[in-house]
Amino acid sequence: MNAVPHPEQALNRALAEWRTLLGADGVLAAQAAAERYGAGGARTIPAALRPTAAASVAPIVRIAAQHRIRLHPVSTGRNWGYGGACPPSDHCVVLDLSRLNRIIAVDAELGTVTLEPGVTQGQLRAHLDQLGLPFMVPTTGAGTSTSLVGNALERGYGITPHADHFDAVIALEAVLPDGSLYRPRLATLGGERMVPGYKWGIGPYLDGLFSQSNFGVVTQMTIALARRPPHVEAFYIFLDRPDQLAPAIVALRGLLRSVGGVMGGVNILNGYRLASMACPYPAGPLARGEPLQAQELSALLQAHRLGAYLVVGSVYSEAPVARAAIAAIRRGFAHCSGRSVSLTRRKAVLLQRLALRFPRLGARLGLGQDQATRMLSALNLMEGIPDDLALRLPYWKTGAPLPDDLPRDLLNGERGLIWYAPLVPMVPDTVLAFEAMVHRVCLAHGFEPLITLTSLSERCFDSSVPLLFDGRSPAETERAWRCFDALFDEGRQLGIVPYRVGSQAFHKLEGGDDPALALARRLRQSLDPDGILSPGRYNL
Secondary structure, three states, X not given: XXXXXXXXXXXXXXXXXXXXXXXXXXXEOHHHHHHHHOOOOOOOOOOEEOOOOHHHHHHHHHHHHHHOOEEEEXXXXXXXXXXXXXXXXXXXXXXXXXXXXXXXXXXXXXXXXXXXXXXXXXXHHHHHHXXXXXXXXXXXXXXXOOEHHHHHHOOOEOOOXXXXXXXXXXEEEEEOOOOOEEOOHHHHOOOHHHHHHOOOOOOOOOHHHHOOOOOOEEEEEEEEOOEOOOEEEEEEEEEOOHXXXXXXXXXXXXXXXXXXXXXXXXXXXXXXXXXXXXXXXXHHHHHHOOOOXXXXXXXXXXXXXXXXXEEEEEEEEOXXXXXXXXXXXXXXXXXXXXOEEEEOHHHHHXXXXXXXXXXXXXXXXXXXXXXXXXXXXXXXXXXXXXXXXXXXXXXXXXXXXXXXXXXXXXXXXXXXXXXEOEEEXXXXXXXXXXXXXXXXXXXXXXXOOOOEEEEOOOOEEEEEEEEEEEOOOHHHHHHHHHHHHHHHHHHHHOOOOEOOOOOOOHHHHOOOOOHHHHHHHHHHHHHOOOOOEOOOHHHO
């Protein structure tokens, strides 16, 4: 039987016990909780809890179970474009773990770090630098203030050597819905030293149950870190025409098979997505309130010396091996591309200085100061150095100056962002059909089709398509969700489904006869019969 909206007295009793446990500053009442965690959503949030110690989580959950109060745990709540900290159902007390921010251990020999949910990309980078350790942070474009644990549990990915972030999870600990503790079996059998060295443990692999689910509150995670290699070099392959995309996909698939061992994730960006990164939004379309037309996009890209698509990736190795790989990549794309550029950090810094000192020359070369900064920012991410530059995206169409603190400003929900992130087979015909669908649906709803394809393997892309809108406008918000629904539904007709969705889109995952979902619900019922933890998350 699931927990239901509770009588006020039951909630008040639970809040009193939580205040005794956490202190007054560790419990937020309804109004403060809604202001802090309800941006961009329409959920009723009766309270929020902000523990400062992992040891508090088990008693918090036990109190919730005793009074049948729903809890919704978040790591930092900065799940940009996927609902933020907003719960998947009403009457959930938000359990904010952002103050659980200890880096428990770094194993320099085995190359792992054990950390709590509140540890951010920026915090880990600073810690590794302080220790002088040559490891890369598993970066994403979400920025320096976002949780490593939260991203891994949502199966996020990046473009460093450990591109699949849940694949890099070696072990985790979690509090179950009854307040008991889940730990790796290797540790309980005396193999504590091997826990950070072997992902699969012994017996059934259970860590995966805590990814994209509501089976427990993860309080600790051990992740493998990639060592920073002697040489990191980015490559940029410019595709001048739309008909070059299909052969470029075939070329990329072959290169991932032949030199993929020294490559990170590879992005293919379409012209609209390139424009959103490199070009100010033109005044004409901004005044009209309409998406960029094809001729306007073409003129914009031509003015900035950009093509129809850009292929971006990096290689990680000793310098001679990296140079050989870059040469192989250039040869692989030579038959289907225009110019190609490779870039080390040294080159990127020199280009940035050139653009700053000689702006006219930089402009003639298609390299303004902002573009040089973006190239250096991309190289930062490739080298495991988190960066906030990608957070500019939701402001592309505002026509207003950027705020000083992008993450803080994004928390208020005024800059609307919804991600459509489907898995796309690395098959040219399928990719072209997908691209055509996204173009048609987005433009019909008044949005630019900003498409990125990121290689997850030699078989599969994840595509990320952001819908940008004014989050203050109910009409704009409704239009964005209509567009998302159409993308989701038409994508399914092509056999294409997202790898993750946000808290307001879990209902889209209903699919008729679904044996896997039925099994997950049976497991959920066994672990959490009262539906205490995040009811409705991923339809559980």
